[in-house]
Amino acid sequence: MATPSAGVNVMLAVHEKKTSPVDIYRPLRLYIAATFSERDAQRAEDDLAAVRQMRSDLERAPAESSLDLRRDLLLAYSRALALVEARFPISPDRSHVNSLSFTWFDAFKPSKKVSLPSIHLERAAVLFNLAAVYSQIALAADRTTAAGLKQACGGFQSAAGAFAFLRETVAGKAAAAGATPDVSPECAAMLEKLMLAQAQECFFEKVIADAKPPGLCSKIARQVGLYYEEAYAALNASPLSQHFDKTWVSHVQLKAAQFYAEACYRYSLELHEKEEIAEEIARLKIGISALADAKKTAKGVAAPLLDAVSKLESNMNRNLERAQKENDRVYLMRVPAASSLGALPAASLVKPTNMAELLDASKERLFSGLVPDGSMKALSRYTEMVDDIIRTQAEKLQQGSEITRVRLKDMDLPDSILSLEGNISLPLDLKEDVEAVQISGGPAGLEAELQQLRDLRRVNQELLVQTEELMQKEASEDAQFRTQFGTRWTRPQSSTLTKSLQDRLNRFAANLKQAADSDARIERAVKDNYPLMSILDRRPIESALPSIARPIMSLDGNEDALVGALKQSLRQLENLGAQRAGLEDMLKEMKRKDDILPKLMAGTGSHEDLFKKEIAKLKMMNFLVSLIWKTTKDAINNIKQQCSDFVMTRQIQCREMIEEVQRQIAGFSFSGGKTGHRTNQQRNVPPQPNQQTTPPPTHPGQPPPPSYHYPPSEPRPGYSQPYPAYASSPPPPYHQYQQPPQQPPQQPPNTDYGQPAYPGWRGPYYNAPPPQQHQQQPGPYPQPPYTIPGSYPPPQQGNYYRPQ
Numbered sequence: 001m002a003t004p005s006a007g008v009n010v011m012l013a014v015h016e017k018k019t020s021p022v023d024i025y026r027p028l029r030l031y032i033a034a035t036f037s038e039r040d041a042q043r044a045e046d047d048l049a050a051v052r053q054m055r056s057d058l059e060r061a062p063a064e065s066s067l068d069l070r071r072d073l074l075l076a077y078s079r080a081l082a083l084v085e086a087r088f089p090i091s092p093d094r095s096h097v098n099s100l101s102f103t104w105f106d107a108f109k110p111s112k113k114v115s116l117p118s119i120h121l122e123r124a125a126v127l128f129n130l131a132a133v134y135s136q137i138a139l140a141a142d143r144t145t146a147a148g149l150k151q152a153c154g155g156f157q158s159a160a161g162a163f164a165f166l167r168e169t170v171a172g173k174a175a176a177a178g179a180t181p182d183v184s185p186e187c188a189a190m191l192e193k194l195m196l197a198q199a200q201e202c203f204f205e206k207v208i209a210d211a212k213p214p215g216l217c218s219k220i221a222r223q224v225g226l227y228y229e230e231a232y233a234a235l236n237a238s239p240l241s242q243h244f245d246k247t248w249v250s251h252v253q254l255k256a257a258q259f260y261a262e263a264c265y266r267y268s269l270e271l272h273e274k275e276e277i278a279e280e281i282a283r284l285k286i287g288i289s290a291l292a293d294a295k296k297t298a299k300g301v302a303a304p305l306l307d308a309v310s311k312l313e314s315n316m317n318r319n320l321e322r323a324q325k326e327n328d329r330v331y332l333m334r335v336p337a338a339s340s341l342g343a344l345p346a347a348s349l350v351k352p353t354n355m356a357e358l359l360d361a362s363k364e365r366l367f368s369g370l371v372p373d374g375s376m377k378a379l380s381r382y383t384e385m386v387d388d389i390i391r392t393q394a395e396k397l398q399q400g401s402e403i404t405r406v407r408l409k410d411m412d413l414p415d416s417i418l419s420l421e422g423n424i425s426l427p428l429d430l431k432e433d434v435e436a437v438q439i440s441g442g443p444a445g446l447e448a449e450l451q452q453l454r455d456l457r458r459v460n461q462e463l464l465v466q467t468e469e470l471m472q473k474e475a476s477e478d479a480q481f482r483t484q485f486g487t488r489w490t491r492p493q494s495s496t497l498t499k500s501l502q503d504r505l506n507r508f509a510a511n512l513k514q515a516a517d518s519d520a521r522i523e524r525a526v527k528d529n530y531p532l533m534s535i536l537d538r539r540p541i542e543s544a545l546p547s548i549a550r551p552i553m554s555l556d557g558n559e560d561a562l563v564g565a566l567k568q569s570l571r572q573l574e575n576l577g578a579q580r581a582g583l584e585d586m587l588k589e590m591k592r593k594d595d596i597l598p599k600l601m602a603g604t605g606s607h608e609d610l611f612k613k614e615i616a617k618l619k620m621m622n623f624l625v626s627l628i629w630k631t632t633k634d635a636i637n638n639i640k641q642q643c644s645d646f647v648m649t650r651q652i653q654c655r656e657m658i659e660e661v662q663r664q665i666a667g668f669s670f671s672g673g674k675t676g677h678r679t680n681q682q683r684n685v686p687p688q689p690n691q692q693t694t695p696p697p698t699h700p701g702q703p704p705p706p707s708y709h710y711p712p713s714e715p716r717p718g719y720s721q722p723y724p725a726y727a728s729s730p731p732p733p734y735h736q737y738q739q740p741p742q743q744p745p746q747q748p749p750n751t752d753y754g755q756p757a758y759p760g761w762r763g764p765y766y767n768a769p770p771p772q773q774h775q776q777q778p779g780p781y782p783q784p785p786y787t788i789p790g791s792y793p794p795p796q797q798g799n800y801y802r803p804q
Contacts, residue, residue: 009205010252010305011198011523013139014132014191014265017125017182018110020103021059025052027100028088032729036370047366051080057299067137079361081123087370088120091193104637106180107132108145108244116177124166124174124183135195153350156199161353163192181243190234194252195203197227199350201259210305214273218266219347226346247300254301257294261287263344265316268323277323279341284320286338288313390681404573413570434536445535446526453519464508471498471505488661491653513683645740758760 025048033041054077062070081553089096098117104125106112114121139154142148167188204220232252235244264287271280291313298306327333441448475494482489526533 009201009250010196010249010302011139011201012194014128015107016062016129016132017107018105019059019125020113020115022055022100022102023052024100025049026053027097028084029594030099031088031097032370036754041372043369044367050366051077056081058129062133067133067140071130071133071137074133075358078123078126078130078359079364080366081119082359082361083364083366085119085123085366088119090117092117104180107182107588108240109180109182110615112180114178114180114616116179118174118177120170120173120177121179121183124170125167125181127162127166127170128183128188131159131166131191131195134159134162138198143202143205146206149206153199153202154353156195156202157350157385158353158355160192160195160199160350161186161355163195164352165355165359167192181239184239186234187243190231190240193227193231193234196350196352197224197231197255200224200227200348202460203260203349204259214266215267216347218263218270219345220349221259221266221350222263222344222346223262225256228256228259230254241508250298250301251305254298254305254309257290258305261291261312261316263287263346264290264314265319268316268319269725272319272323275331277327278335281320281327281335282341284316284323288320288339291316323742374386401577404577408573413566437536442537444537446530450526453522457516460512464505464512468505471501477654481658482486485661487690488664489657546635593706681769775785 028044028048029041033045054073057073058077065073090098092098092101101115101117102119102122102125103113103115104121107128134155138152138159141152141155143152166183167185171183171185171188181187200220201224204217204224207217207220232249234240235249237250264283268280268283268287271277271283287565291309295309327335437443471494475498477496478491482493623804752781
């Protein structure tokens with residue numbers, strides 16, 4: 001008969017770590033004022049005071065408050081420290097909170113202490129004390145009652161959970177900062193196993209009190225022993241081997257042996273009931289031997305523990321003597337060797353309490369107005385993750401709907417049922433779209449739209465060719481003068497200035513080719529599908545819909561029932577579709593409400609779908625394609641304008657340089673105005689900002705600026721005159737212009753080709769105000785007696801785009 005080895009077993013609780021007072025308010029406030037603002041510091045004063053009060057309460061002796069209040073204080077302060085850590089970097093660094101240091105004493109060697117400017121030490125110590133208080137609550141429970149036993153078991157599991165949380169989150173950082181061994185990952189792991197052992201021991205006490213079968217009691221006892229064995233192994237390993245008092249080591253060692261023997265004892269009782277006497281004897285001998293070995297080295301353990309061990313040993317010896325007598329007299333079985341026996345089965349009924357929810361600081365409002373940049377970046381990353389998850393789920397919902405739609409089309413549902421009933425009709429919005437297409441000419445109207453596309457493409461191609469010819473002509477003229485005048489022709493070559501423009505022209509040429517290929521595909525598609533689209537000319541459009549006649553003879557009289565069942569299934573599918581849409585809305589609503597800052601969407605067969613698809617082509621092709629070509633035309637006109645501006649500037653430079661080279665050749669003197677040629681200053685032309693023979697440095701990848709800047713009041717080149725070649729009509733000397741005095745610009749000319757010189761002006765090559773196009777420009781200069789090379793009449797606007 002099984003008898004309990006002890007009424008109440010001896011267990012251990014952990015004392016709290018002690019600390020020294022520290023002023024946490026002032027250093028944190030100074031950091032807020034320096035890093036954020038004084039106003040933010042003032043707003044955070046109440047939160048700072050709350051944290052200071054919690055720290056002050058923590059510094060008081062544990063005996064001054066109840067264990068429950070102490071536990072609640074440690075939980076609240078631990079959550080507050082999590083918020084402090086996220087916002088206040090505490091370290092000796094000058095840019096951090098460098099005047100705050102925490103002092104803590106070792107819980108197992110009170111003479112040792114550390115003082116560190118480390119929030120990790122503070123958090124680790126608080127978590128350690130939280131686990132200690134849980135162990136004290138468990139030890140204080142009256143385990144002689146069912147309620148007390150339950151409270152003790154829960155307390156030890158909570159203590160194990162707190163030690164586990166310490167080990168997983170902060171212990172490594174605290175140890176790296178130089179904390180004492182009691183908050184190291186190794187010590188936290190050892191104490192976690194010790195608390196689990198004692199929680200499992202509470203279950204053992206319960207099953208013994210409830211007189212449960214010995215086999216179950218043995219499994220529970222064996223797991224108790226395993227937990228104690230793990231704790232004992234950790235106590236004998238570095239860095240704990242020389243840190244704990246010998247009584248701790250002896251207690252855990254004797255406990256491990258006690259519950260191994262207890263498991264052997266309970267297992268032997270089950271073997272005796274099964275009349276497996278030989279193994280019973282072997283198990284009892286093994287357990288007794290384990291107790292005897294542990295008692296030899298057990299020093300300083302509590303007397304009640306020794307009494308419980310002695311009582312267990314006595315019970316085992318009595319049962320061993322009985323079993324041996326029965327075996328000698330009745331069974332005559334050979335006792336197996338200990339090495340031939342298998343391991344005793346174990347059953348764990350406990351686990352560390354998950355402390356993440358209790359220690360979650362996301363619902364706390366402390367310092368909510370202080371959000372560091374790192375937290376905002378983390379929020380952005382989280383938002384991207386949430387968007388990706390919602391997108392993935394929405395795609396899965398869409399995929400399910402598509403699969404359903406394709407399968408229905410394969411079965412010609414629901415169109416077949418509607419045709420069979422003879423009441424098929426188009427939805428109102430679809431019928432209105434068909435009527436709109438018929439009013440606009442139906443499919444036959446496509447030819448006009450396609451011709452418009454051809455015209456637009458031709459105009460854009462002509463514009464591009466004109467622009468390229470314009471650039472080539474200027475480059476050829478520049479090369480001609482460079483060959484003619486040699487080293488005297490000092491202005492930059494055209495190729496050095498037109499790279500960006502030429503690159504853009506090349507891109508437009510490639511885009512035009514790609515668009516032409518796309519247009520060709522559209523024309524082929526229209527041609528191939530024209531017979532199908534011709535049904536849109538049918539009036540009324542319902543006459544184009546097929547119908548299904550009922551069979552002349554019924555096969556089994558069950559057709560109507562089948563149709564009814566199909567209709568019911570289709571209605572269910574429709575309801576599922578509505579629910580799917582609701583799921584999408586739910587995901588969006590979840591995202592909208594998800595505030596992480598405190599935590600850191602084919603086939604054929606359906607006529608309706610076919611109509612919608614074809615009508616969508618008719619309605620959108622005209623608008624989208626025309627819009628694309630219109631946009632392309634505008635972009636080409638823009639680059640043509642810039643190229644024309646560039647060519648005009650180069651022509652002005654060319655005139656100036658021809659005059660200069662001709663003067664140098666003729667040996668003219670330009671001093672004193674004796675020759676009748678006026679200098680730049682005499683002509684009131686603004687002086688050049690840089691008279692070097694080489695262009696000034698520019699930004700990387702940018703063409704060098706021209707050495708001449710057109711005066712701001714001189715008219716912009718127009719498009720009313722053709723471009724003759726210079727060889728047939730050289731320009732007259734610049735001094736023939738009658739120029740009244742003019743003031744130079746009030747700001748230096750802009751030589752940055754990428755930016756406009758005046759607001760609203762797109763010509764980047766010289767600084768001139770934006771005149772109106774196609775009009776004679778007023779100004780102080782008369783029209784020259786020759787045509788300006790390089791100008792083309794502009795294309796007429798609005799001849800090719802018809803608004804929809």
